[in-house]
Amino acid sequence: xxxxxxxxxxxxxxxxxxxxxxxxxxxxxxxxxxxxxxxxxxxxxxxxxxxxxxxxxxxxxxxxxxxxxxxxxxxxxxxxxxxxxxxxxxxxxxxxxxxxxxxxxxxxxxxxxxxxxxxxxxxxxxxxxxxxxxxxxxxxxxxxxxxxxxxxxxxxxxxxxxxxxxxxxxxxxxxxxxxxxxxxxxxxxxxxxxxxxxxxxxxxxxxxxxxxxxxxxxxxxxxxxxxxx
Amino acid sequence: xxxxxxxxxxxxxxxxxxxxxxxxxxxxxxxxxxxxxxxxxxxxxxxxxxxxxxxxxxxxxxxxxxxxxxxxxxxxxxxxxxxxxxxxxxxxxxxxxxxxxxxxxxxxxxxxxxxxxxxxxxxxxxxxxxxxxxxxxxxxxxxxxxxxxxxxxxxxxxxxxxxxxxxxxxxxxxxxxxxxxxxxxxxxxxxxxxxxxxxxxxxxxxxxxxxxxxxxxxxxxxxxxxxxxxxxx
Numbered sequence: 001x002x003x004x005x006x007x008x009x010x011x012x013x014x015x016x017x018x019x020x021x022x023x024x025x026x027x028x029x030x031x032x033x034x035x036x037x038x039x040x041x042x043x044x045x046x047x048x049x050x051x052x053x054x055x056x057x058x059x060x061x062x063x064x065x066x067x068x069x070x071x072x073x074x075x076x077x078x079x080x081x082x083x084x085x086x087x088x089x090x091x092x093x094x095x096x097x098x099x100x101x102x103x104x105x106x107x108x109x110x111x112x113x114x115x116x117x118x119x120x121x122x123x124x125x126x127x128x129x130x131x132x133x134x135x136x137x138x139x140x141x142x143x144x145x146x147x148x149x150x151x152x153x154x155x156x157x158x159x160x161x162x163x164x165x166x167x168x169x170x171x172x173x174x175x176x177x178x179x180x181x182x183x184x185x186x187x188x189x190x191x192x193x194x195x196x197x198x199x200x201x202x203x204x205x206x207x208x209x210x211x212x213x214x215x216x217x218x219x220x221x222x223x224x225x226x227x228x229x
Numbered sequence: 230x231x232x233x234x235x236x237x238x239x240x241x242x243x244x245x246x247x248x249x250x251x252x253x254x255x256x257x258x259x260x261x262x263x264x265x266x267x268x269x270x271x272x273x274x275x276x277x278x279x280x281x282x283x284x285x286x287x288x289x290x291x292x293x294x295x296x297x298x299x300x301x302x303x304x305x306x307x308x309x310x311x312x313x314x315x316x317x318x319x320x321x322x323x324x325x326x327x328x329x330x331x332x333x334x335x336x337x338x339x340x341x342x343x344x345x346x347x348x349x350x351x352x353x354x355x356x357x358x359x360x361x362x363x364x365x366x367x368x369x370x371x372x373x374x375x376x377x378x379x380x381x382x383x384x385x386x387x388x389x390x391x392x393x394x395x396x397x398x399x400x401x402x403x404x405x406x407x408x409x410x411x412x413x414x415x416x417x418x419x420x421x422x423x424x425x426x427x428x429x430x431x432x433x434x435x436x437x438x439x440x441x442x443x444x445x446x447x448x449x450x451x452x453x454x455x456x457x458x459x460x461x462x
Contacts, residue, residue, distance in 0.1 A: 033372045063257075067250050071257050078261035082268045089272035092279040154373050162381075176384075185373045 004129055011133030017110040018141040019201045024110040028142055029190040031101060036160040038146025041101040046135030048105045051079045053119040053131035060120050072115045080106050097163045148193050153184035288335050291353035291362040297325035297332050307455045313439045315339040324448060331356040331448045334440055340432035344424045345369035350432055354440040359398035363391055363433050375425030394433050399441055407434025
């Protein structure tokens with residue numbers, strides 16, 4: 001069971017695709033202009049990552065080591081196309097919202113990275129779970145980034161939600177007269193805010209490590225006396 | 230997954246490995262191409278139906294269904310690619326009629342002059358030469374800045390920017406006034422995002438002038454025929 005706990009911890013925090021590995025920046029920066037956009041892309045990404053990890057874990061015995069990368073790319077591209085077509089046919093309303101993001105997923109290196117680093121070496125269940133957790137790790141960061149950019153840039157949250165749930169509408173957090181802060185919406189703003197998020201993560205990790213060291217030092221003397229005795 | 234293969238000194242070994250690898254690559258390619266082709270085949274009818282519904286929804290945005298009584302999907306002609314309308318491909322033009330009398334022409338047009346390239350538009354022009362409505366169908370203008378050309382993103386919900394064209398014809402606004410105010414024309418733009426407004430305004434003026442010029446021919450062509458048109462500068 002602990003392997004699943006490790007996978008979850010890696011995906012959500014320790015090896016987080018964005019905050020730790022800095023992978024998938026292309027769709028991240030392009031799409032995180034609002035919370036709704038960001039979550040939409042994130043959900044489509046989770047689906048593709050699970051499918052890709054599952055397919056490659058299932059086929060891993062058949063894939064020669066030397067040509068694994070082209071085969072991985074082939075499989076990922078085919079799966080993205082299939083997901084794109086299936087959404088268009090069966091979930092058309094959702095497709096109108098997510099549609100433009102689905103082809104973008106191919107450009108997300110995190111899919112290839114997880115396939116190469118995990119699914120090619122692990123079993124079906126663990127690989128699919130890894131795809132899910134890496135995807136969720138991607139979603140929470142991109143959602144946070146989207147929310148912050150939208151809030152600073154336009155003073156709203158959930159703009160565009162009416163495309164998914166027609167009965168809901170965006171929340172105007174700052175007064176209507178808020179002039180907007182354009183740089184947050186433009187790509188440079190995405191870099192600034194992403195930099196701050198990464199700094200925040202590093203700070204939290206450094207603090208946790210410091211505490212761990214303090215705790216060890218605190219526990220050192222009894223251990224030393226025990227050894228001397 | 231197999232481990233890296235130690236390449237032998239003998240050429241025949243290398244050759245064998247190459248052929249085997251190529252065969253495996255080919256097998257995977259065929260397998261996944263088959264998967265995509267199968268999915269495409271399976272979903273094609275539903276995708277086509279969705280695309281048609283989407284078209285009808287778009288047309289409904291610029292032309293109220295109460296204005297006509299014919300089936301637009303059956304009364305359509307094909308427009309050849311044309312520079313005047315910014316079209317690179319064949320597109321459809323739908324003709325609305327009431328009791329057989331011409332009511333309006335609906336078609337897609339585009340401007341390449343957006344801040345981030347192409348801005349797709351759908352316009353409805355009445356038989357009396359007035360622009361009924363314009364809507365943006367596709368654009369990549371800057372969110373929060375140039376995207377007010379799309380009424381869904383326009384902060385002015387009561388009177389979105391793009392509705393200022395409604396009901397205007399070349400008789401009320403002369404051809405050379407179909408520009409934004411900054412260019413000496415008649416239409417407002419938002420300061421700081423003139424390019425997006427200019428793209429839509431100029432394309433609307435062009436589309437209107439083109440329709441007025443070709444109106445009679447467009448209405449009289451038999452359904453499903455092709456309109457080549459002459460290029461107007």
